[in-house]
Amino acid sequence: METIHFKTVDPVSQELLRGASRMGLGLNWERYEKQQPQDGFLRLGLSCPYGCLQGPCRIDPFGRGAERGICGLDRDGMTAALLLRLTLQGVLEILPADPAGNSGEIRWPASIRDRAAAAVKSLGGAPLSSVAISEGALLLARPSASPERLARQALRLALYGTGVASQARTKSSAGSMPCSAGYGLLAGEAILVGVTGRASQSLIESLMEKAAALKKPEVRLVSLGDWIPAGGSFLPIACTSGEAETVLSSGKVNLVAAGPGTDPGILALCAGMKIPVVPSAENPDAAGILKQASDAFDRRSAAPFDFDPKLVGAGRVNLGDAEIAAALQEGSPAKIALLGGTDSLLLSLGYLPVEMAKALRGEDYAVASWGDAAAWMVKQELPVALLEADEGPLAAVSALASAGKLPLLKGICFSGLRNCRELTLALGLAALGMKVSLATPIPLWGSEPVRTLLREELAAMGGILTHFDHPVRAEELLDWFIRS
Ligand code: SF4
Known part of the structure; x- marks a missing residue:
């Protein structure tokens, strides 16, 4: 614990981490430390990313072991293919934000259209569309393309994904919205519902509406690290994503509404601490969630962490150009x-x-x-x-x-x-x-x-x-x- 400042610069988080250690709670930091050293082959790009079941092959970075995979792939081909694999995955993560962007040529905003056209030209000139995805996937079926071809396709995909993200943005972004963040949001007597992952907008708004009518104790919804728009503002952010488990260890959060993308470690910690979790993707009833949170509040430990209400900052998130x-x-x-x-x-x-x-x-x-x-x-x-x-x-x-x-x-x-x-x-x-x-x-x-x-x-x-x-x-x- 004498090295605790290597974990977080926040003195309150440091205090919480000490408390978690005393309680024997394993958080993300313990898992991180147990993972060291992480896979050096993969970290360098020398673990084969092809969709090939003859592997997995790895190449020795120091030249003392395997210099090629079973098929003969060398380190340059393997590294370039991994870049393409990661970029392809990135595009697939971007696509759901704008299903319409999944077809046709990218329509760039006027302000960066010339830059995009120059980049496309530099990469060979073929128009950018969803075809780049299938091209990338085909290149990753089996090694045959050169590192140059793989790296260029990775750049084409990155440009395509950026274009799709840009199209999605121009349709929906305008104005600005208030936000707040800090441990002070957890201070005092209140039933606290923590929200993680991509919780549905309608559920959050329904929870906010019902929570507003409840007093003594009041009900507060706080984000555990995600920026979640709801009702013209962002849900107050109790902590950053890296500190979500640290906050849960405080004993202050009475229920977690977990959207898609919630880390398994959060769910395991909630199970260990008997914090109820509601998967928000299952369309749960808002009133039922608040009743569960209230029951958990009544069962809470006698002395949860006492946060300072002054520890809150505020700002506005700028959305429009x-x-x-x-x-x-x-x-x-x-x-x-x-x-x-x-x-x-x-x-x-x-x-x-x-x-x-x-x-x-x-x-x-x-x-x-x-x-x-x-x-x-x-x-x-x-x-x-x-x-x-x-x-x-x-x-x-x-x-x-x-x-x-x-x-x-x-x-x-x-x-x-x-x-x-x-x-x-x-x-x-x-x-x-x-x-x-x-x-x-x-x-x-x-x-x-x-x-x-x-x-x-x-x-x-x-x-x-x-x-x-x-x-x-x-x-x-x-x-x-x-x-x-
Ligand atoms: S593609 Fe080649 S290097 Fe990769 S796993 Fe298959 S055989 Fe090994």
């Missing part, structure tokens, strides 16, 4: 940085978003953020612009391009990646000519030729994708924003 541009232009800064993304246990939670935002503000950058990183900044009441969690950086690029301010954008940094969707968007933004960095290592370090290929392809489109083979320090990323 005009609001994003206005938020980023406040004070007419000469430089803009986009810094956001998901918590990663590779680094002390909150460290990168908080340190970087403070340092960039100190260098007179306007900063905009999304996802867990944005929640950390709201908690700390840092003066930053807030963006929507899924398409935030893409929306900001589009808004700045519309306002003719794109030259002010000095970089887009993903402080952590949750899934292939985010990797695909990062790659797509680089393909649109943006300077992008990833604080989470990606599995390309098994092949220098593939890294070079990617760098050169992106450079031809005016873009950069910087990534590291180690948990990155804030100073490295600051240097990247300011000097590279």
Whole structure:
């Protein structure tokens, strides 16, 4: 526990982690530590990603073991294929957001149409459509294509996925919505319903409506790390996604409404702590949920953690182009940085978003953020612009391009990646000519030729994708924003 500051920068979270340890509760941090060292082959891109049942084959990064798979595939082909596999998965994760985007050619917003056309041209000129998906899947059926072909297809898919995300956004995004975040949301006597995953909008709104009528104790709905729009605002965010289990260990949450995408660790912890869980995808009855939460509140332990009500920050999430541009232009800064993304246990939670935002503000950058990183900044009441969690950086690029301010954008940094969707968007933004960095290592370090290929392809489109083979320090990323 003397190394607890390596887990989270938040002193309250540190206190909660100590309490969980005393109670013998295993949280995500214990599982993370037991997983070390993680599969080095896969982390480098040297574990075969093809849909082949003769494997799995792996290639020794040090050249002391297997240098090729059974079929003869070498490390460059394997690494490039893994990049394509991850990008293909990312596109599939993006598609449900806009089923109409699953067919026909991408219709880019006017502000970035020329950039997209230049990128498509650089990648061979064939129009971008859902055909890119089946092409990618076919290339991953069996090794035959060159690393160049695989890497180019990964970029085409990343561009396609980014285009689909962009189409979905232009249909639904406008205005701004209030948000709040912090442990203070859990303070005092209240029945607390935690919401995780992609809970249905109608259920949340129905819960909010019914909860509003209940007093003494009041009923509060809080998000356990997701940005969930409901009733003209975002559900108050009690914690970031990396700290959801830490919050549950406090004993304050009386029931969890779990949407699709909820981590199994949360469900297991709830089972161990006897916190009722309602799967929100099963269309449960709101009144029944609140009755269950109330019953659990009556059975609660005598001394749950006592949170300080002052620990709450507030802000507004900018959704429309005009609001994003206005938020980023406040004070007419000469430089803009986009810094956001998901918590990663590779680094002390909150460290990168908080340190970087403070340092960039100190260098007179306007900063905009999304996802867990944005929640950390709201908690700390840092003066930053807030963006929507899924398409935030893409929306900001589009808004700045519309306002003719794109030259002010000095970089887009993903402080952590949750899934292939985010990797695909990062790659797509680089393909649109943006300077992008990833604080989470990606599995390309098994092949220098593939890294070079990617760098050169992106450079031809005016873009950069910087990534590291180690948990990155804030100073490295600051240097990247300011000097590279
Ligand atoms: S495609 Fe080749 S390298 Fe991959 S698992 Fe099959 S035989 Fe092994």
